[in-house]
Amino acid sequence: MCQTSSIVLRSVYKEYRRDEFVIPVLADLDLEVAEGEYLALMGPSGSGKTTLLNLVAGLDQATRGEVIVHGQVLGHLSEAEVTRWRANNVGFIFQTYNLIPVLTAFENVELPLLLTKLSRRKRRENVMTALRIVGLEKREHHYPRQLSGGQEQRVAIARAIVTDPYLLVADEPTGDLDRTTAGEILDLLELLNREFQKSIVMVTHDPLAAARASRVLYLDKGRLVDEVIQETRVSVAS
Amino acid sequence: MKYLTYIFRNARRNPIRSLLTIASTCISLFLMMILLAFFDMREDAGKANRVFNRIITMNATGFAGMVPIGRVPEVGRMDGVLATSPFSWFGGKYHDETMPFAQFSVDADSVFKVLDEFHVSESQLADFKANKDGAAIGRRLASDRGLKIGDPLPLKGDLYPVDMDLTVRAIYDGPSNRNLRMCLFHYEYLDEALKKVTMSSASGGSLATDSARTSGNAGMIFIKCKNADIMPSLGRKIDDLYRNSEFPTRTQTEEAFGKMFSDMLGDLQNAIYGIGAAVVVSLLFVASNAMAIAMRERTSEVAILKAIGFSKGRVLFLVLTEAILVAGLGGALGSLGCKAVCDFVDVAKYSAGILPVFFVPWRIALLGLVVSLFVGFASGVVPALLAANSSVINGLRKVG
Numbered sequence: 001m002c003q004t005s006s007i008v009l010r011s012v013y014k015e016y017r018r019d020e021f022v023i024p025v026l027a028d029l030d031l032e033v034a035e036g037e038y039l040a041l042m043g044p045s046g047s048g049k050t051t052l053l054n055l056v057a058g059l060d061q062a063t064r065g066e067v068i069v070h071g072q073v074l075g076h077l078s079e080a081e082v083t084r085w086r087a088n089n090v091g092f093i094f095q096t097y098n099l100i101p102v103l104t105a106f107e108n109v110e111l112p113l114l115l116t117k118l119s120r121r122k123r124r125e126n127v128m129t130a131l132r133i134v135g136l137e138k139r140e141h142h143y144p145r146q147l148s149g150g151q152e153q154r155v156a157i158a159r160a161i162v163t164d165p166y167l168l169v170a171d172e173p174t175g176d177l178d179r180t181t182a183g184e185i186l187d188l189l190e191l192l193n194r195e196f197q198k199s200i201v202m203v204t205h206d207p208l209a210a211a212r213a214s215r216v217l218y219l220d221k222g223r224l225v226d227e228v229i230q231e232t233r234v235s236v237a238s
Numbered sequence: 239m240k241y242l243t244y245i246f247r248n249a250r251r252n253p254i255r256s257l258l259t260i261a262s263t264c265i266s267l268f269l270m271m272i273l274l275a276f277f278d279m280r281e282d283a284g285k286a287n288r289v290f291n292r293i294i295t296m297n298a299t300g301f302a303g304m305v306p307i308g309r310v311p312e313v314g315r316m317d318g319v320l321a322t323s324p325f326s327w328f329g330g331k332y333h334d335e336t337m338p339f340a341q342f343s344v345d346a347d348s349v350f351k352v353l354d355e356f357h358v359s360e361s362q363l364a365d366f367k368a369n370k371d372g373a374a375i376g377r378r379l380a381s382d383r384g385l386k387i388g389d390p391l392p393l394k395g396d397l398y399p400v401d402m403d404l405t406v407r408a409i410y411d412g413p414s415n416r417n418l419r420m421c422l423f424h425y426e427y428l429d430e431a432l433k434k435v436t437m438s439s440a441s442g443g444s445l446a447t448d449s450a451r452t453s454g455n456a457g458m459i460f461i462k463c464k465n466a467d468i469m470p471s472l473g474r475k476i477d478d479l480y481r482n483s484e485f486p487t488r489t490q491t492e493e494a495f496g497k498m499f500s501d502m503l504g505d506l507q508n509a510i511y512g513i514g515a516a517v518v519v520s521l522l523f524v525a526s527n528a529m530a531i532a533m534r535e536r537t538s539e540v541a542i543l544k545a546i547g548f549s550k551g552r553v554l555f556l557v558l559t560e561a562i563l564v565a566g567l568g569g570a571l572g573s574l575g576c577k578a579v580c581d582f583v584d585v586a587k588y589s590a591g592i593l594p595v596f597f598v599p600w601r602i603a604l605l606g607l608v609v610s611l612f613v614g615f616a617s618g619v620v621p622a623l624l625a626a627n628s629s630v631i632n633g634l635r636k637v638g
Contacts, residue, residue: 054631057545059545059630059631059634060630060631079550080549080550083544083547083548083549083550084547084549086545086546086547087546087547087548088547092542092545092546094542094634098538098539098542098634100244100539100542101251102244102247102248102250102251103243103244103247107243107244111244111543111546112546112547114240114241114244115547115548115552120240159546
């Protein structure tokens with residue numbers, strides 16, 4: 001990596017315990033992700049992609065090893081501290097959008113800002129900026145049920161970027177979308193990476209989605225088995 | 239405040255469930271308010287009697303015992319006594335009404351000296367005194383039954399084996415917290431009717447001669463005293479005078495007399511408080527169940543909230559506030575609604591003359607509100623703790 005590392009994983013081992021069974025998921029993984037890098041994680045189901053994503057996002061803790069994100073050793077933080085850290089530094093994008101159905105697009109995007117001390121006016125400004133970036137500023141009063149799948153995912157992306165985090169984690173962000181809409185979402189992620197310098201870690205099964213990333217890592221049985229650095233990204237437009 | 243939108247929307251998410259929870263809290267508290275207010279008002283009504291300096295003499299064995307009518311003038315002649323009147327509960331039926339109002343046979347000449355908080359026009363009072371079949375009724379009773387001066391007021395004997403064919407001769411008025419639903423009529427009129435029955439029953443009738451329902455019986459004696467200081471000694475003096483007679487007496491203040499009724503309801507009162515507590519517990523189960531279901535449906539949403547930075551405490555706050563909001567709304571509707579209804583609807587007329595007025599005091603309404611907030615809090619605690627401590631990873635259900 002020629003750039004400064006944004007994410008560093010050192011000898012990360014992760015296992016889950018289910019009753020008397022111990023299930024190893026990640027095996028002594030070492031990884032560095034550069035500042036502003038767009039990383040795709042691929043691999044078969046159960047290979048540890050989402051677990052790796054959860055560790056990087058501070059949702060889960062490694063059984064062994066160190067996860068350092070933006071200079072912060074996540075293992076050293078208490079649960080409350082890591083929750084605060086997530087609120088300030090990480091934006092989440094999920095396959096099933098996970099919007100709150102009883103809130104409008106505006107209110108969904110505003111949710112993370114409720115944790116800040118921003119004034120109502122400032123919150124509104126930030127929400128509208130985020131909605132403008134994803135092209136949904138005219139849908140602010142719409143409830144999730146009044147939006148298409150693609151639009152819901154755009155609202156979810158607006159929610160992920162409204163606090164201006166430097167890291168976006170996306171778990172199969174196009175998994176529930178048709179090809180064209182998926183392309184639009186991937187365009188948006190690319191824009192956020194290129195224009196807004198967001199580091200992105202994306203889990204995907206879709207080679208076309210992975211082709212948008214600057215680097216693709218392949219995992220199998222908790223180990224990195226392949227790595228592809230893409231000098232020229234594929235874009236739907238091209 | 240900034241979370242209110244989220245909390246309100248969640249509370250409205252499943253309108254039927256929320257409405258049912260609100261309705262169950264509302265109805266339960268409404269009924270509880272009525273019962274609690276009833277007991278509270280009884281105590282209040284007793285305390286309100288202090289200012290009238292009245293004592294009441296009755297048979298030492300209770301209401302069913304006899305107080306000979308001859309004792310009314312005897313007591314009236316004692317030092318410190320301003321006026322006396324016999325008071326016998328008649329309890330008759332008016333037309334087809336099943337709920338009786340308060341009916342007493344009294345001494346027409348002195349009753350408004352004893353019950354001096356009431357006022358009646360001189361001409362009506364004179365008319366009442368002059369006619370043996372005359373009745374003086376309270377303003378509210380007149381208005382409830384559409385009765386006016388000169389109207390017949392037939393009372394069919396229920397406790398007594400005689401009927402009273404009365405005519406309204408006077409309508410009295412008084413402070414709004416006093417009983418304005420009484421019907422007062424001549425003691426002599428009842429006594430004469432009873433004499434006829436007693437005489438005919440002497441040859442085989444079942445009316446016992448020492449019963450309160452025979453002629454010559456005053457039932458109770460209401461005594462108006464000069465001042466409050468002499469009431470205890472006067473009461474003792476009266477009881478001492480008749481201690482060794484055939485009909486010993488028990489004399490007590492009007493407040494103590496009212497309290498005696500409360501004491502008679504003692505066990506019932508405790509039973510009702512017990513039922514009230516059981517209602518609160520069952521409400522707790524209903525509200526807890528509704529909240530638990532609501533939270534189970536929102537597992538992934540809670541996980542999202544926690545993922546984007548909502549702390550355990552904040553999730554706990556959101557869930558608890560929602561539970562308190564739903565139960566509190568039901569409680570507010572039930573307790574404050576009950577107060578509003580009782581303030582606007584004259585419930586006292588359905589109390590068979592037991593209560594002069596009926597309303598839900600603020601302290602009882604607020605107690606109901608506090609109970610509902612407690613129910614909301616307690617019902618939300620477990621679901622809120624479960625939500626706050628739930629695993630984000632499990633909530634998202636996405637393990638790669």
